[in-house]
Amino acid sequence: MEIYTGKTVDEALTNASEKLGIPMNELIYRDTGKTTGIIRKKVQVEVYEMLDVIRYAEDYLLNATDALGIESSVKSRMDDDIIRITLDSTHNPILIGKNGVTLQALNELVKLATNNYFHKRFRILLDINGYKDSKYGKLERIARKTAKDVQRSKTTYTFDPMPADERRAIHNALNGWRNIKTESIGEGTHRQVQIIYVENKESK
Numbered sequence: 001m002e003i004y005t006g007k008t009v010d011e012a013l014t015n016a017s018e019k020l021g022i023p024m025n026e027l028i029y030r031d032t033g034k035t036t037g038i039i040r041k042k043v044q045v046e047v048y049e050m051l052d053v054i055r056y057a058e059d060y061l062l063n064a065t066d067a068l069g070i071e072s073s074v075k076s077r078m079d080d081d082i083i084r085i086t087l088d089s090t091h092n093p094i095l096i097g098k099n100g101v102t103l104q105a106l107n108e109l110v111k112l113a114t115n116n117y118f119h120k121r122f123r124i125l126l127d128i129n130g131y132k133d134s135k136y137g138k139l140e141r142i143a144r145k146t147a148k149d150v151q152r153s154k155t156t157y158t159f160d161p162m163p164a165d166e167r168r169a170i171h172n173a174l175n176g177w178r179n180i181k182t183e184s185i186g187e188g189t190h191r192q193v194q195i196i197y198v199e200n201k202e203s204k
Contacts, residue, residue, distance in 0.1 A: 032046055053122060065095065150180060
């Protein structure tokens, strides 16, 4: 983390952009709300690297589980523009919850906290003890079986609401299927995937 100053936030960020060689719209920063100087006051901004963002997210999760009296450890990696965090603890089933509800809540909390702290949107995907990978595999199998039924019946099938990463698993599993397309409908937590029959859609 480095501190940059300017008469305005934009000027401080321009200074950071020029020094670091990073476009201003790609900078990760926080306006500290502090000023320097007596006669000519300047604002301060803290500029961060992605590693700082990952560490913040990891610390947030560790503190959250510690508050629950659960020992845990985390490992993170960047996958394209997604921060993938794997958490392991002494009480994984509790942190996963029924049908992954607690895991999803933790994921939303760490994403919201990180986005708010850095004033920038990050894609964060949390997994616990391989639960998500297992869920993706199950969803892909269900999607393929359901797609075959839709090909025969030509009737649209709509899944129950699910998180974005699980919807993505279904979209990916059926990409290129003959006479099949997938769409997400709805808003927010009510967003669902549909498997739709399409006449004359050839496979890749």
